[in-house]
Amino acid sequence: EQYRENIARRLAEQNYQVFVAEETRQAVETMRSNQLQVVLLEAQFDSAEQGAAFVVREINVLRAAHRRRLFFVLLSTSLRTMDAHAAFLNNVNAVVNLADIEQLPEILDITLREFNELYKDFNGALSLAPL
Numbered sequence: 001e002q003y004r005e006n007i008a009r010r011l012a013e014q015n016y017q018v019f020v021a022e023e024t025r026q027a028v029e030t031m032r033s034n035q036l037q038v039v040l041l042e043a044q045f046d047s048a049e050q051g052a053a054f055v056v057r058e059i060n061v062l063r064a065a066h067r068r069r070l071f072f073v074l075l076s077t078s079l080r081t082m083d084a085h086a087a088f089l090n091n092v093n094a095v096v097n098l099a100d101i102e103q104l105p106e107i108l109d110i111t112l113r114e115f116n117e118l119y120k121d122f123n124g125a126l127s128l129a130p131l
Contacts, residue, residue: 003042003075003098003101004020006101007040007101007104008020010101010102010104010105011104011105011108013105014105016038016105016108019035019036021045023046023049023051024045024046024049024050024051024054024055027045027046027051027054027055028054028055028058031055031058031059032058036070037069037070037071037131038070038071038072038073038108038112038131039055039059039070039071039072039073040073040075040096041055041056041072041073041074041075041092042075042076042098043074043075043076043077056091059072059091060091068119068122069128069131071093071094071111071112071115071131072091072092072093072094073092073093073094073095073096073108073111074087074090074092074094074095074096075096075097075098075101076095076096076097076098077097077098077099078097079095079097080095080097081095081096081097081100081103081107082094082095082096082107082110082111083095093111093115094107094108094111094115112131115131116130116131
């Protein structure tokens, strides 16, 4: 919660359309509506309701075609920013340490560019736009 406004403001300044979920139900319903391309999740999100666990479960049960169209970022106090191994182990596309939150728009630009390059041929074959 302490990072929400800062993150939302920084991303909006970089022309990202931002939706901030206040609680688990709101987050899950928005994800189910298939309107999101990027999900940022902090491990302590709605901790009273185990919100992070519910969001992760929702993403993990997505069909492969939909999961490939969603870029999932874990915000963490203990993991290293852009650590590909940590991202793999946590079943996310990227990891950002909260100490590096000031550089979040730049980190997203880099990681999304790498993600789109990875799926370039796949998206081209299906006539899909990059994220």
